Amino acid sequence: xxxxxxxxxxxxxxxxxxxxxxxxxxxxxxxxxxxxxxxxxxxxxxxxxxxxxxxxxxxxxxxxxxxxxxxxxxxxxxxxxxxxxxxxxxxxxxxxxxxxxxxxxxxxxxxxxxxxxxxxxxxxxxxxxxxxxxxxxxxxxxxxxxxxxxxxxxxxxxxxxxxxxxxxxxxxxxxxxxxxxxxxxxxxxxxxxxxxxxxxxxxxxxxxxxxxxxxxxxxxxxxxxxxxxxxxxxxxxxxxxxxxxxxxxxxxxxxxxxxxxxxxxxxxxxxxxxxxxxxxxxxxxxxxxxxxxxxxxxxxxxxxxxxxxxxxxxxxxxxxxxxxxxxxxxxxxxxxxxxxxxxxxxxxxxxxxxxxxxxxxxxxxxxxxxxxxxxxxxxxxxxxxxxxxxxxxxx
Amino acid sequence: xxxxxxxxxxxxxxxxxxxxxxxxxxxxxxxxxxxxxxxxxxxxxxxxxxxxxxxxxxxxxxxxxxxxxxxxxxxxxxxxxxxxxxxxxxxxxxxxxxxxxxxxxxxxxxxxxxxxxxxxxxxxxxxxxxxxxxxxxxxxxxxxxxxxxxxxxxxxxxxxxxxxxxxxxxxxxxxxxxxxxxxxxxxxxxxxxxxxxxxxxxxxxxxxxxxxxxxxxxxxxxxxxxxxxxxxxxxxxxxxxxxxxxxxxxxxxxxxxxxxxxxxxxxxxxxxxxxxxxxxxxxxxxxxxx
Numbered sequence: 001x002x003x004x005x006x007x008x009x010x011x012x013x014x015x016x017x018x019x020x021x022x023x024x025x026x027x028x029x030x031x032x033x034x035x036x037x038x039x040x041x042x043x044x045x046x047x048x049x050x051x052x053x054x055x056x057x058x059x060x061x062x063x064x065x066x067x068x069x070x071x072x073x074x075x076x077x078x079x080x081x082x083x084x085x086x087x088x089x090x091x092x093x094x095x096x097x098x099x100x101x102x103x104x105x106x107x108x109x110x111x112x113x114x115x116x117x118x119x120x121x122x123x124x125x126x127x128x129x130x131x132x133x134x135x136x137x138x139x140x141x142x143x144x145x146x147x148x149x150x151x152x153x154x155x156x157x158x159x160x161x162x163x164x165x166x167x168x169x170x171x172x173x174x175x176x177x178x179x180x181x182x183x184x185x186x187x188x189x190x191x192x193x194x195x196x197x198x199x200x201x202x203x204x205x206x207x208x209x210x211x212x213x214x215x216x217x218x219x220x221x222x223x224x225x226x227x228x229x230x231x232x233x234x235x236x237x238x239x240x241x242x243x244x245x246x247x248x249x250x251x252x253x254x255x256x257x258x259x260x261x262x263x264x265x266x267x268x269x270x271x272x273x274x275x276x277x278x279x280x281x282x283x284x285x286x287x288x289x290x291x292x293x294x295x296x297x298x299x300x301x302x303x304x305x306x307x308x309x310x311x312x313x314x315x316x317x318x319x320x321x322x323x324x325x326x327x328x329x330x331x332x333x334x335x336x337x338x339x340x341x342x343x344x345x346x347x348x349x350x351x352x353x354x355x356x357x358x359x360x361x362x363x364x365x366x367x368x369x370x371x372x373x374x375x376x377x378x379x380x381x382x383x384x385x386x387x388x389x390x391x392x393x394x395x
Numbered sequence: 396x397x398x399x400x401x402x403x404x405x406x407x408x409x410x411x412x413x414x415x416x417x418x419x420x421x422x423x424x425x426x427x428x429x430x431x432x433x434x435x436x437x438x439x440x441x442x443x444x445x446x447x448x449x450x451x452x453x454x455x456x457x458x459x460x461x462x463x464x465x466x467x468x469x470x471x472x473x474x475x476x477x478x479x480x481x482x483x484x485x486x487x488x489x490x491x492x493x494x495x496x497x498x499x500x501x502x503x504x505x506x507x508x509x510x511x512x513x514x515x516x517x518x519x520x521x522x523x524x525x526x527x528x529x530x531x532x533x534x535x536x537x538x539x540x541x542x543x544x545x546x547x548x549x550x551x552x553x554x555x556x557x558x559x560x561x562x563x564x565x566x567x568x569x570x571x572x573x574x575x576x577x578x579x580x581x582x583x584x585x586x587x588x589x590x591x592x593x594x595x596x597x598x599x600x601x602x603x604x605x606x607x608x609x610x611x612x613x614x615x616x617x618x619x620x621x622x623x624x625x626x627x628x629x630x631x632x633x634x635x636x637x638x639x640x641x642x643x644x645x646x647x648x649x650x651x652x653x654x655x656x657x658x659x660x661x662x663x664x665x666x667x668x669x670x671x672x673x674x675x676x677x678x679x680x681x682x683x684x685x
Contacts, residue, residue: 046612050513185657211656216616218606219659221406222651229399242514245607253524253533253605272516276607 035078036071036338038063038325039098041109041119043086047215048240051111051317055134056081057310058318059108062325072332077325084110086215088118095119099126105338106131108324111317113137113187124149129340129347132156133324134289134317137191141366142394151340153347153365155324159188159238161389162265162287163195165371169285169384170234170263171203178208180232182223182247183264184239185212192238192264208232215240220247224254234263234285241267241315248277258282267315269293269374269381284376290319290356293381294372299355319355327352327359356386364393402530403648409536411644412543416598417617418624418636419550420591426567426631427587430483430491434475434499435595435621436614441468442596443517443603443613444506450519457519461600468596469589471502476588481581485570499614507611520604535604542601546594547637554633563587567631623667627677635679642666 040059042052056079063077071077080102082094091110098104099122106129110116116135120143123130132140132154144152170176181196183189189212200206208230211223224247227235237247244266251257257280262268268284269291292303292313302322306314314322327350332338335346352359359367370386421435445464449455455463475498483491521534554560566573566583574580595617603609624643628635646666651659670678 045507047514047610049507049511049610053511053513182656211651213656214660216613217656217659218602218608219406219410219647219651220656222403222648223656225399225402225406226652242608242610245516246605249522249533249605249607252522253531253536255524255531276516 034075036075036106036329036332037102037104038077038079038328039082039095039102039104039107039109040079040321041082041084041091041094041098041107041115042111042321043115044081044083046085046087047242048086048112050242051086051134051240052083054315054318055111055321057306058314058321058323059325061306061309061318062322062329066326066329072329073336075332075338077329080104082109084112084115086112086115088115091115092118092122095122095130099123099128104128105340106328106343108133108321108328110135113140113191116140117143117187120144120149120152123151127151127340129153129344131324131328131347133320135188136162137187138195138391139187139191141364141391145361145365146363147393150365151344153361153367155327155359155367155369156320157289157369157371158366158391159192160195160198160391161387162371163192164199164389165287165373165387166236166263166265166285167196167199167203167205169287169373171205173384174234174285176233176263177203177205178231178233179205179263180208180227180230180235180260181210181212182220182227182235182237182239183212184243184266185214189238193236196236207236213239213243215243217243218246220250221254224250224256227260228254228256232260234261237262237264237266239264239266241270241273244268244270244273244281245276248273248280251280252277256280261285268376270315271313274376274379278379281376282379285373286375286381287371287373287387288316289369289371290316291372291374291381291383292319293374293383294356295383296355298353302355323354327354362391364391366391398529399652400649403652404645405530405532407645407648408641409532409539409644410647411641412540413598413602414620414624414644415637415640416543416546416601417595418621418628418640419547419633420594421621422625422628422631422633422636423563423567423587424480424591425625427563427584428480428484428491429570430480430486430488430495431622431625432588432591433492433495433618434502434614435495435591436616436618437499437502438468438472438592438595438614439599439617440506440611440614441471441502442599443609444510445596446519446600446603447515447517447609450517451515457521457604460519461597464600465593465596469593472589472592473585475592476585480588481585484581484584499618503611503614510611513610515609517603517607517609522604533605535601539601542597546597547633550633559583559586620663623663627667627670629677629679632677632679635677639670639678 042055044052067076082098084091111134113135130152136159138158138160261283263285268286274281331347335342370388373384374381424432442464445467446460449460449463524531624639628639647662650662
């Protein structure tokens with residue numbers, strides 16, 4: 001009897017859910033209010049909330065600019081934020097909520113590679129354009145375009161390019177051949193090292209020690225003293241900005257600050273990080289998609305406007321989300337519609353003048369973008385040039 | 396080689412001192428309230444935020460900020476103690492788990508709501524490195540070890556000689572008998588809780604200068620570090636907690652060096668399992684609390 005009842009209950013429940021889905025898709029037509037509903041998935045809480053806050057501000061500033069100029073063909077951009085908390089599981093539910101409940105037209109997200117990789121199939125199933133602005137794991141675009149996921153695009157350089165550029169500079173300009181690895185234990189940190197290893201033989205270099213830290217780790221001294229004793233010439237660190245000041249301070253404690261520089265990417269150039277451990281950050285080498293000191297008119301105007309608006313200098317995430325929102329707006333404008341298929345086609349053919357150069361997409365939906373190489377000199381980031389490299393897609 | 400091992404043991408002792416100060420509060424609360432305080436890490440976080448706020452907004456010197464952080468947390472603990480903790484004395488275990496988890500979520504999200512979810516940079520403290528017997532340590536870390544020792548000697552004296560301490564021991568051993576002989580159990584529970592929260596806050600403000608980053612969710616990690624320590628030390632046993640904290644600190648340090656940093660967080664529960672296989676009640680008896 002109990003089984004009978006629960007079965008009946010299950011059937012009724014399923015029918016009700018089905019009805020609800022049908023009714024919501026039938027009656028709540030997307031953007032009937034004449035706006036462009038843009039979902040933004042980013043870590044709004046948790047250890048990476050800082051990135052989410054910058055991403056949202058960047059995208060909101062772009063939306064404000066676009067709306068202020070009359071919108072896209074009369075449509076105003078309405079940004080709906082989803083909190084991924086920096087974890088794949090929350091990222092997927094945020095994406096689902098944005099698609100099913102908020103009926104967004106397009107999604108930008110996430111900052112973390114692990115989250116973006118998990119979001120890709122969800123966006124693909126729903127046929128919603130997912131434009132990534134800040135994840136760098138190469139797998140994201142290996143799987144996109146001709147790789148399979150036709151709805152995923154990325155307007156951000158990949159770790160493969162970054163690994164090559166950093167290693168090349170360290171080997172050719174600094175003469176380093178022995179490295180220690182201290183990267184974040186995520187798809188981003190691990191992939192960056194995987195690609196670094198691919199290029200090590202080219203520069204006759206080797207990795208002596210390899211360690212990955214969990215987000216939120218605060219004690220690096222054991223590993224730093226191991227690195228000191230191993231005789232490494234530089235520490236390859238691909239991590240998050242929040243760990244850099246802690247690592248820097250503890251480098252001072254174990255006596256390697258100023259002797260073994262950090263190379264890679266973990267926002268070594270942020271003013272507060274340099275202030276936290278100036279001696280450790282001196283000589284740090286970083287390849288970034290963008291940085292506030294980048295010398296272009298559009299970039300400088302962005303920094304000025306952002307700083308005036310939020311009383312805080314923008315970071316890389318604020319910039320890429322600002323630029324990507326503008327890029328999407330241009331694609332919508334060229335498509336003269338918010339029809340997802342038309343916007344996707346427009347994006348594939350776009351020639352967009354970004355602050356770091358022209359953006360075009362390859363057949364893997366990956367933007368061709370340069371990386372900016374910088375070195376901290378006398379407590380300030382000095383730009384050493386912009387480098388591009390073609391992506392070597394696996395066959 | 397030998398030098399490295401000694402250096403890692405010293406590093407472990409520093410981490411152990413931090414764990415010990417946080418865990419001792421949690422174990423005392425367990426002793427008296429019979430409830431694992433899942434919000435314990437949040438008091439660590441509140442103390443850190445209090446000190447950060449004092450430095451950032453009022454430009455106060457670090458020692459004053461330490462006092463402000465601990466006092467502010469104790470005030471919050473008075474409120475939480477009265478509203479929540481006193482009510483779980485004698486209540487079923489699951490009531491304590493749910494109540495403290497709820498408190499943890501409320502405290503964490505209130506801080507995120509007020510100050511935002513982003514990382515804050517803690518600028519106070521004494522971070523200059525000093526060299527002792529060939530080892531380099533930040534001044535702050537030496538301070539942490541010294542304060543850790545003072546706290547444990549102080550607690551030992553308090554629970555042995557003071558009236559309140561004796562009452563705490565009595566309540567931890569037998570609540571019913573205490574009630575029969577006229578000890579105000581709820582009053583003792585409240586003060587134990589405030590003391591525990593204050594110690595967690597003290598640990599937070601002491602470590603903030605070396606941990607640098609301050610954020611709303613920082614307490615979670617501490618709660619989960621503290622759990623294996625208090626179980627290993629024999630739930631409610633102060634001396635056991637101190638030893639367990641040191642074991643965990645040193646084990647973590649050695650694992651981070653010789654196995655890999657990514658395995659550090661697994662050490663706590665792995666060590667706990669090993670200890671429990673050998674001594675199911677923990678290293679020290681739970682009967683000989685305090």
